[in-house]
Amino acid sequence: MPRDGKVLDDVDHRLLALLQEDSGRTLGALGELVGLSASAVQRRVERYRASGILARYVAVLEPRRGLDVLLAICLVTLERESGHAHEEFRRRLLAAPEVQQLYNVSGDSDYVVVLATTGMAHHREVADRLLKDAPNVRRYSTLFVLDPVRTGSALPTRREGED
Structure with missing residues (x-):
């Protein structure tokens, strides 16, 4: 449960999974995938950030693609x-x-x-x-x-x- 006391619903769970797959998707694209408007998605994402569930956005590099790591x-x-x-x-x-x-x-x-x-x-x-x-x-x-x-x-x- 988020710190704001709101229970996560099915859309929240789907949206969080989609953000973890690719946080570079636009709000509109995310909305199409979960059946919400871009503004409704933005409100949810802001709630995730405010509650601490969504800590940050990062770029994930693939270590097998030419990086000397x-x-x-x-x-x-x-x-x-x-x-x-x-x-x-x-x-x-x-x-x-x-x-x-x-x-x-x-x-x-x-x-x-x-x-x-x-x-x-x-x-x-x-x-x-x-x-x-x-x-x-x-x-x-x-x-x-x-x-x-x-x-x-x-x-x-x-x-x-x-x-």
């Missing part, structure tokens, strides 16, 4: 479980543009970090700065992405089978 997944375990250690770790990683995704997880590791760099030398510099030389990092391991078979950022807006 090295993707790496790092599994990180912190030295201490204190809130301060986690806060400091998150602050440092959130400030680094190479960090594409950061997840606090359960299991043997505390965090999963997805790094995007411009090659091995750049990766080493970033990993040293953010992980190897960082306080409170007990250990980390790196998995290099050989083939980004499927990438994406679309999130479900309702449970499967809900109408």
